[in-house]
């Protein structure tokens with residue numbers, strides 16, 4: 001049930017016929033773990049907290065630096081040198097005290113992932129490196145957790161949603177290469193640079209995917225890869241399908 | 254035979270975003286990439302008619318080939 005304060009706070013979205021008080025209740029009873037509290041994590045966390053998701057977990061071990069401020073809109077110049085998740089928790093709690101914020105100031109490894117993924121309805125991948133992306137995908141598929149993935153580089157962004165063992169997983173589309181190649185890919189991505197506006201665009205779409213999933217409304221990027229190129233204003237959704245040979249969700253020979 | 258080639262993101266520097274290309278009968282994905290002068294084989298993702306394929310895959314007349322690579326930043 002929603003309190004009077006909640007009905008007032010959320011009235012503009014409750015007014016949407018596809019949401020209503022019933023939908024708001026579903027949002028309130030939902031939980032999500034967001035891995036990465038950087039560029040993508042910032043808008044995702046701000047929107048999902050504002051919208052009133054019941055419980056939000058954040059995993060990130062980074063300390064805020066000056067060059068983060070072009071796109072990591074949760075933070076301020078005075079926060080430089082502080083742990084991102086701790087500032088994030090404080091700021092999100094101030095935005096919406098109804099939301100339970102759980103902060104994990106740690107690097108995500110397999111042990112932590114397997115420990116904490118089961119406590120959330122869904123997982124959001126907002127990380128900045130391929131090693132962690134493959135890890136998140138593996139554990140999300142293993143624990144049967146819906147996974148919403150955002151990624152950016154330069155003016156380009158990509159989104160895909162994964163329903164484990166039902167739709168294409170991250171590894172079906174981007175099969176994991178050897179360790180050195182994966183490391184090289186992360187490094188190359190860092191060298192690409194990134195513009196804040198694409199991060200905001202992709203973060204909003206990922207947050208929106210989660211909300212629609214919780215409400216069971218609209219269409220989703222399951223079995224689809226969305227590619228947005230804000231330099232050429234090209235927006236395309238490519239249909240993809242499960243790879244029966246996928247080492248994560250298929251039956252490899 | 255003709256195939257439709259769609260390039261995304263980084264690969265737009267190898268041609269227009271959508272192109273109808275004449276290729277020899279029995280050409281593979283690999284032959285097509287060579288024809289486009291794309292030598293990179295580590296990160297590239299190729300879909301034929303929206304399905305992920307490998308470099309040896311043979312192309313057919315009227316296939317649609319999509320070429321892109323994953324971005325990974327956050």
Ligand SMILES: [Zn+2]
Pocket residue numbers: 168169170171172173242243246247248249250
């Ligand atoms: Zn898979």
